[in-house]
Amino acid sequence: MKKENDYVEFNYGKLISLINYKHLPLIILILVGLISNIYYFNTNKAVWWDEAEYLSFVNYVTKGIPHSLWDGRAVVYPIMLSLVALINPDESFLKIFLILINLLTIFSCYILLKKLFDKKIAFFSTLLFETSFLFLFFQLRFLTEIPSAMFIMLGLYFLLNKDLKSNIFAGIFIGLAIGTRFTSLFVIPAMILYNLFSKSKIKEYAWIPSIIIGFLPIIIFDLSQGNTLFYSLLFFITQSVAHSSIQPWYYYIMDLVYINSFTVPFFLVGLIKYLKLNNKKILIISFFIISLLAHSMTNHKEDRYILPIMLFYYLIAVQGVYYLYEKITQSKKNKKKTISLKNKLIGFLKNKTLINIIIVLFFSYSIYNSVNIANSDILTKSVGYYEVKQAGEFLKNYADKNEIILSNTPQTNYYSEREMKPFPKTSELYSFLENNANINYFVVSLYEGLPECYQEFLNEEKFKILSTFNLINSNQTTVFVIKYLR
Numbered sequence: 001m002k003k004e005n006d007y008v009e010f011n012y013g014k015l016i017s018l019i020n021y022k023h024l025p026l027i028i029l030i031l032v033g034l035i036s037n038i039y040y041f042n043t044n045k046a047v048w049w050d051e052a053e054y055l056s057f058v059n060y061v062t063k064g065i066p067h068s069l070w071d072g073r074a075v076v077y078p079i080m081l082s083l084v085a086l087i088n089p090d091e092s093f094l095k096i097f098l099i100l101i102n103l104l105t106i107f108s109c110y111i112l113l114k115k116l117f118d119k120k121i122a123f124f125s126t127l128l129f130e131t132s133f134l135f136l137f138f139q140l141r142f143l144t145e146i147p148s149a150m151f152i153m154l155g156l157y158f159l160l161n162k163d164l165k166s167n168i169f170a171g172i173f174i175g176l177a178i179g180t181r182f183t184s185l186f187v188i189p190a191m192i193l194y195n196l197f198s199k200s201k202i203k204e205y206a207w208i209p210s211i212i213i214g215f216l217p218i219i220i221f222d223l224s225q226g227n228t229l230f231y232s233l234l235f236f237i238t239q240s241v242a243h244s245s246i247q248p249w250y251y252y253i254m255d256l257v258y259i260n261s262f263t264v265p266f267f268l269v270g271l272i273k274y275l276k277l278n279n280k281k282i283l284i285i286s287f288f289i290i291s292l293l294a295h296s297m298t299n300h301k302e303d304r305y306i307l308p309i310m311l312f313y314y315l316i317a318v319q320g321v322y323y324l325y326e327k328i329t330q331s332k333k334n335k336k337k338t339i340s341l342k343n344k345l346i347g348f349l350k351n352k353t354l355i356n357i358i359i360v361l362f363f364s365y366s367i368y369n370s371v372n373i374a375n376s377d378i379l380t381k382s383v384g385y386y387e388v389k390q391a392g393e394f395l396k397n398y399a400d401k402n403e404i405i406l407s408n409t410p411q412t413n414y415y416s417e418r419e420m421k422p423f424p425k426t427s428e429l430y431s432f433l434e435n436n437a438n439i440n441y442f443v444v445s446l447y448e449g450l451p452e453c454y455q456e457f458l459n460e461e462k463f464k465i466l467s468t469f470n471l472i473n474s475n476q477t478t479v480f481v482i483k484y485l486r
Helices: 012-018 021-039 049-063 076-085 091-116 119-130 133-138 145-159 164-180 182-197 207-214 216-224 231-242 251-259 264-273 279-297 303-329 341-349 352-380 386-398 410-416 426-435 454-459
Strands: 404-407 439-445 463-470 477-484
Touching (some): 076 091, 091 145, 091 303, 133 145, 145 207, 145 303, 303 352, 386 410, 386 477
Antiparallel strands (some): 439 477, 463 477
């Protein structure tokens, strides 16, 4: 009879078999992402404008403080943050959730590209993406580009499965992507083209009506606020068109060249492979081009807006590298049996081991260059809006909880945990104050421009400057905290 052990025997062999070479590329990608997130965990000293709006919504859910969320914001992401904040509303705890989103994005990128092509292409493309300037910089911010990219990749992954259940999941994830960032709509034409090119059956279009399931949080939020159906989406579209910008239409094209100078030649070579189209290539190239052109035609432009399509940029670049690899290393039968010095040199240059070493060195240098640029920019911009944070925290401890603050930045609302109202016109200032007896404090950030009534604050005896805050390592005052003496 076999004697049972009176202790738990740990099977190391089974553990090692789980972490085998098949999973090694994904493990490396996740570790790279985890290390970069941990390294920069406490780097940023304050949140930016958009982040403050999302986080003020978290305060609204967890603490009942009126939020400063713009009407055109998609709310899936702040809702996700709020659900996490119900466990612990501390910003550091929310950053842990941010890391989880970043790692899930890396995971979804890898499994999608592996399904589209192969493990090698998926690994190098995802590695270049997660070590790119845009991903490294914005993975540290409470912004919507990375989580929307995660939902898009998951949606496309399930779309490729073609069965009814997977297509329903594809639609749900795309709905969540749109509910996270409205410009994720640009993936829909690419998915339709993929279906048409694949001659898909009716059930393979099930993702289209399923989008509404993922979009339900937006619908529920709009209705709960007393607005009409799709109010926030329509508001976003109309306001985005009306927004003015000084950037030219080719801003993003030049941006791609600037931040990816080492990979641009290989991207152009990779496009040659897309001249011979198939359903997979249609999906990739149409999403990339449609999204790039659509963003180029919008008035307001920022680098981060094209982050969700950057994975496909690196995919095409990596395919360009391997296209050249195949062309260089392909063996041609030499009609002459004589081995000349020229043939020896050609044979040496076509040596696969040598070419592999060159490719690894190229990727390594490209990653090093990107990480170096990102690190410099992360450290430089880590103190942005720190003065507004100081002003907000000052009022959190100084002002009464029932008092409303007049401010031109949403960070004041978030950090002070007080209701915030925008500045009126100078001619309306005093009547505005008379009608709002609980407005006693003002925060003016020179970053966002001066309100019309700014001179009134400096010249009138009724206004007293309580405190000023300067740029870090500078004597330049950029934020004023002012009290109205009633």
